[in-house]
Amino acid sequence: MTVALHHVDEGPRDAPAIVLSGSLGSTVEMWRPQVAPLTERFRVIRVDHRGHGGSPVPPGPYRVADLAGDVLALLDALGLDRVAFCGLSMGGCVGMYLASEAPERISALTLCCTSSYWPDASVWVDRIAAVESGGTGPIAEAVVSRWFTPAFAATHPDVVADAVGQVAGTSDDGYAACCAALRDFDHRDRLGAITAPTVVLAGSADPSTPIEPHARTIVEGIPGARLEVLDAAHLATIERSDQATDLIAVNSSA
Numbered sequence: 001m002t003v004a005l006h007h008v009d010e011g012p013r014d015a016p017a018i019v020l021s022g023s024l025g026s027t028v029e030m031w032r033p034q035v036a037p038l039t040e041r042f043r044v045i046r047v048d049h050r051g052h053g054g055s056p057v058p059p060g061p062y063r064v065a066d067l068a069g070d071v072l073a074l075l076d077a078l079g080l081d082r083v084a085f086c087g088l089s090m091g092g093c094v095g096m097y098l099a100s101e102a103p104e105r106i107s108a109l110t111l112c113c114t115s116s117y118w119p120d121a122s123v124w125v126d127r128i129a130a131v132e133s134g135g136t137g138p139i140a141e142a143v144v145s146r147w148f149t150p151a152f153a154a155t156h157p158d159v160v161a162d163a164v165g166q167v168a169g170t171s172d173d174g175y176a177a178c179c180a181a182l183r184d185f186d187h188r189d190r191l192g193a194i195t196a197p198t199v200v201l202a203g204s205a206d207p208s209t210p211i212e213p214h215a216r217t218i219v220e221g222i223p224g225a226r227l228e229v230l231d232a233a234h235l236a237t238i239e240r241s242d243q244a245t246d247l248i249a250v251n252s253s254a
Contacts (some may be wrong), residue, residue, distance in 0.1 A: 002072075027169075066095075115217075228247055
């Protein structure tokens, strides 16, 4: 059963549409750096995944297929047959699923700091246990410490504080249920079915989804996919927002 996602829909109604889908523990605010430049050319739809932000928190655990189904339901509700899609981390998993299983709905795909499979599922098992025992608040700073390089964090404390607030404000149940979706996600065998023009953005200092093996597996699995490496950690779309936004815009115009 799908849920009605909280979303923000901005930009010209007659422009090509792009959906922005964020990381585990983030909200639509994660994409704030992209809004102004992208709405000059696109209708920009930012979404909160189920269990996040202003979206409903149905009982878990969730699957990536559930998160993707929510996005399709939103597109149907908005009357959008085909969109460009940009997803970071968990949002990238949603994008891969949509692009392989509903290819007629995705015109272009930008995958940021994400993975088609986590070989070590213990990271999600441990994260679920931590959230179930203490909630998202106690883990927020540790999670966000992996989102930005130390140099960026030192010079942008306000950005770090906002990110910590997003994680800490995420529903405990929703966060744990999405961890289960990532724990069980393995899309490697379906990457070859993706036909949308695809760019994979990776952070050179990303400890969560490093280039090897995560980005490399995706690039080698999706026909024609191109790898772009930015000098950033996990939230490269914030740390290197200008470069990331340009790459997103060019690929989404394909």
